[in-house]
Amino acid sequence: MEYTVPEHEYLRPHKKFPSVWCAGCGIGTVLGAIIRAVRSLNLSKDKIAMISGIGCTGRMPVYVDFNTMHTTHGRALAFATGLKLARPDMEVIVVMGDGDALAIGGNHFIHAARRNIELTAIVVNNRIYGMTGGQLSPTTPVGDRATTAPYGQIEQAFDIAKIAEASGAAFVARSTTYHAIELDRLIARGIQKKGFSVIEVLTQCPVGYGQLNQTGDAVEMLKWFRDNTTAARGKVPSGKIVRGVLVDCDIPGYVESYQKLMKTSKKRT
Amino acid sequence: MSNSTTTARRRGKARLMQGNLAIAEGAIAGGLGFFASYPITPANEIATFLSRALPKRGGVFIQMEDEIASLSAVIGASIGGLKAATATSGPGFSLMQESIGYAAAVEIPCVIIDVQRAGPSTGMPGGPAQGDVMQSRWGTHGDHPIIVLCPSSVREAYELTIHAFNLSEQYRTPVILLTDEVLARMSETVEMPLPQVKVIGRLHPEVPPEWYFPYDNAEGDVPPLVSFGHGYRYHITGLFHDKSGFPTSRPDEIDAWQERLFLKIDGNVEQIARIEEEEMEDAEMVIVAYGSTARSARHAMRQARKANKRVGLVRLVTIWPFHDAAIERVARSAKRIVVPEMNRGQILREVERASRGKTDVVGVNRADGEMVTPAQIMAALEV
Numbered sequence A: 001m002e003y004t005v006p007e008h009e010y011l012r013p014h015k016k017f018p019s020v021w022c023a024g025c026g027i028g029t030v031l032g033a034i035i036r037a038v039r040s041l042n043l044s045k046d047k048i049a050m051i052s053g054i055g056c057t058g059r060m061p062v063y064v065d066f067n068t069m070h071t072t073h074g075r076a077l078a079f080a081t082g083l084k085l086a087r088p089d090m091e092v093i094v095v096m097g098d099g100d101a102l103a104i105g106g107n108h109f110i111h112a113a114r115r116n117i118e119l120t121a122i123v124v125n126n127r128i129y130g131m132t133g134g135q136l137s138p139t140t141p142v143g144d145r146a147t148t149a150p151y152g153q154i155e156q157a158f159d160i161a162k163i164a165e166a167s168g169a170a171f172v173a174r175s176t177t178y179h180a181i182e183l184d185r186l187i188a189r190g191i192q193k194k195g196f197s198v199i200e201v202l203t204q205c206p207v208g209y210g211q212l213n214q215t216g217d218a219v220e221m222l223k224w225f226r227d228n229t230t231a232a233r234g235k236v237p238s239g240k241i242v243r244g245v246l247v248d249c250d251i252p253g254y255v256e257s258y259q260k261l262m263k264t265s266k267k268r269t
Numbered sequence B: 001m002s003n004s005t006t007t008a009r010r011r012g013k014a015r016l017m018q019g020n021l022a023i024a025e026g027a028i029a030g031g032l033g034f035f036a037s038y039p040i041t042p043a044n045e046i047a048t049f050l051s052r053a054l055p056k057r058g059g060v061f062i063q064m065e066d067e068i069a070s071l072s073a074v075i076g077a078s079i080g081g082l083k084a085a086t087a088t089s090g091p092g093f094s095l096m097q098e099s100i101g102y103a104a105a106v107e108i109p110c111v112i113i114d115v116q117r118a119g120p121s122t123g124m125p126g127g128p129a130q131g132d133v134m135q136s137r138w139g140t141h142g143d144h145p146i147i148v149l150c151p152s153s154v155r156e157a158y159e160l161t162i163h164a165f166n167l168s169e170q171y172r173t174p175v176i177l178l179t180d181e182v183l184a185r186m187s188e189t190v191e192m193p194l195p196q197v198k199v200i201g202r203l204h205p206e207v208p209p210e211w212y213f214p215y216d217n218a219e220g221d222v223p224p225l226v227s228f229g230h231g232y233r234y235h236i237t238g239l240f241h242d243k244s245g246f247p248t249s250r251p252d253e254i255d256a257w258q259e260r261l262f263l264k265i266d267g268n269v270e271q272i273a274r275i276e277e278e279e280m281e282d283a284e285m286v287i288v289a290y291g292s293t294a295r296s297a298r299h300a301m302r303q304a305r306k307a308n309k310r311v312g313l314v315r316l317v318t319i320w321p322f323h324d325a326a327i328e329r330v331a332r333s334a335k336r337i338v339v340p341e342m343n344r345g346q347i348l349r350e351v352e353r354a355s356r357g358k359t360d361v362v363g364v365n366r367a368d369g370e371m372v373t374p375a376q377i378m379a380a381l382e383v
Helices: A026-042 A056-061 A077-086 A100-104 A106-115 A162-166 A180-192 A208-213 A218-228 A253-268 B001-009 B019-029 B042-057 B069-078 B090-095 B097-106 B132-140 B154-171 B181-185 B251-266 B293-306 B323-334 B347-355 B374-381
Strands: A048-052 A067-070 A093-099 A122-127 A173-176 A195-201 A228-230 A243-248 B014-018 B030-039 B060-063 B083-088 B112-119 B124-128 B148-151 B172-180 B189-190 B235-238 B275-278 B285-289 B313-318 B319-322 B336-341 B360-365
Touching: A026 A056, A026 A093, A026 A122, A026 A180, A048 A077, A048 A228, A056 A067, A056 A093, A056 B112, A056 B235, A056 B293, A067 B251, A077 A093, A077 A106, A077 A218, A077 B030, A077 B060, A093 A100, A093 B014, A093 B275, A100 A162, A106 A162, A106 B069, A122 A180, A162 A173, A162 A195, A162 A243, A173 A180, A180 A195, A180 A243, A208 A218, A208 B189, A218 A228, A228 B275, A228 B347, A253 B042, A253 B069, B001 B014, B001 B019, B014 B019, B014 B154, B019 B030, B019 B042, B019 B112, B019 B154, B019 B181, B030 B042, B030 B069, B042 B060, B069 B083, B069 B090, B083 B124, B083 B154, B090 B097, B090 B132, B090 B235, B097 B172, B112 B181, B124 B181, B132 B319, B154 B172, B154 B189, B172 B181, B172 B189, B285 B293, B285 B323, B285 B374, B293 B313, B293 B336, B293 B374, B313 B323, B323 B336, B323 B347, B336 B347, B347 B360, B360 B374
Parallel strands: A048 A067, A048 A093, A067 B235, A093 A122, A122 A195, A173 A195, A228 A243, B030 B060, B030 B083, B083 B112, B112 B172, B148 B172, B285 B313, B285 B336, B336 B360
Antiparallel strands: A173 A243, B014 B189, B112 B124, B148 B319, B275 B313
16 A cells, blocks of 8 residues: 655754644645655755745745745745746745635736746645634635634635636646645646646645534545545546546746747847 | 037937836846836836847846736745846835835845826826825835835936845845836936946855855844855745744844844945935025926026025935935024925925924925926925
């Protein structure tokens, strides 16, 4: 049986543990998957930048021994766009929560996808605002509770993968914190992809989301991911959330196109 | 235009330049490597010029989805090692405020060009104003230091743009170049050659990565900044941080950092704040002006001198940090200080504060999208 292994080499050696995350939180699992993906690709720590916005997921970069930047709420992709254009040789990984990426940062998300800029965007989707106390997010399902939806959410939820696809991302994948090995591989493919890649990770928030919606503890929430998702091969049983690679197409990335433009511009007066 | 300037232009000793284009050319001369912006009147010519000029020089131009994204990308490019800038006007400048605070807190150099137009709100996109003076100082939340420069001629706009990049790198701070619609869109004859300004780069650390602390107070007012990807892996956060860049809530660490953050600007006011004085030797009445309003002020001063009135001009080239000592000196000898501005009195209050009640301070204000005229200023000079 395959199992995941912690990789201490990529963690910052001192000061920053224990983490800020609650017991049972799934963000650490996503962090572990990112580290294992980086390790599997044998990437130099010096050539990796991890950029985040605000929220529980925004705290992720502090723990890893890369070039790390915790920016403002919703704008991580815009900061990353500038960095990638200045340093095309670096792998820029952007980690965001669902509110960060799709509410306050929704505009930057669709435009980063439209540009197809060579960034890897990992969206930790726990369907709630964790750090601020369980408010509704743009991915909270209709009928679910949040501290600002005490009578149930009445707004439709965003489908992150569909938005990414419709906006032009070259690579879109989805997995969950239950499927940790699959997640490692999907993130590795996302990093390797030339173009904008989005990996949505359904993640348990037992404290913010779980308690309000009687989902049970973290283990129960992980079991729910196991029982309610299906691999993206063949016929999809109704009511199941599809996992795996959802989009993988070859369209020129922004940096690649800009480098061509630089060459052409020099020939013109 | 006089015959002599026309002749100078014909001989190639002068050029007719537009203010916005002087800024764009100044940015390139200052080492600009990355420019991101969003279309807005009256700043557009800067982006139009740079979208053509930058790729040829190996630089990056990108039109972002809004002004928030523009300044965010600029900060990202700056930590990637490029000198980076954006240009905007009132509404866009309002959107940039959060990122200005971020750049100030994490001490990443960047240049923000704000071509002021009449406001608030959409206001008058084609009308000049100086209504963003206080926003440029305090627009973002929380206490922070800032440097703001105000050119009043096209030639000076070119020079100050280079200077803005230099100050930004030298002090690890966002620098705002505050111009206005009049200066941005007028064309005037600029003597050639253009001013030569020494270009200052980033101070790199001399220590190996394991000894490097990006916010180390022991390194002086401005610790060296190393860009990403050079083997110095460290953390940047808008949270209060310790010397290594990690979040902290310890008051002793926060106090020491804040103290240095302010000291690096406020402790260097004499070096940073440029003031120009004209006809001040015997001046009894003094006009304190900045930006394109200083042009009307100079005209008014000359008219007054012709009428044998002892009028002088103090022009604020740097408005923030505010040069309190220079204004207090003026206040000690002047019978009256007149402060013309295209707003309802923003620098006026600073002049009143710095004067410490030693003289009469009178404002000449309008915020209707028109320039303050020399006649208005002369009227305020009448005793």
